[in-house]
């Protein structure tokens with residue numbers, strides 16, 4: 064079981080040259096042509112935290128900005144094993160999103 068937190072977007076200030084996207088949080092979240100959504104945080108007590116933010120670059124490319132904090136065992140060998148497992152699973156997850164996006 065985990066809990067999620069969605070920060071409310073800052074009050075938007077729009078100028079003639081800045082057009083924010085519907086999902087953009089505006090304010091200090093975006094700038095220099097980049098747009099960022101309000102971050103969504105999932106807390107898994109005793110396990111870790113995931114924060115995900117939707118981003119569109121100045122060139123129009125969108126991606127998910129993901130920050131992950133995972134609790135590690137105190138024993139070094141177990142911690143190394145968990146880090147290896149995390150890297151393995153995260154790279155597989157990232158690869159699977161590429162296949163879903165391209166249909167290959």
Ligand SMILES: [Zn+2]
Nearest residue numbers: 083087093098
């Ligand atoms: Zn924006």
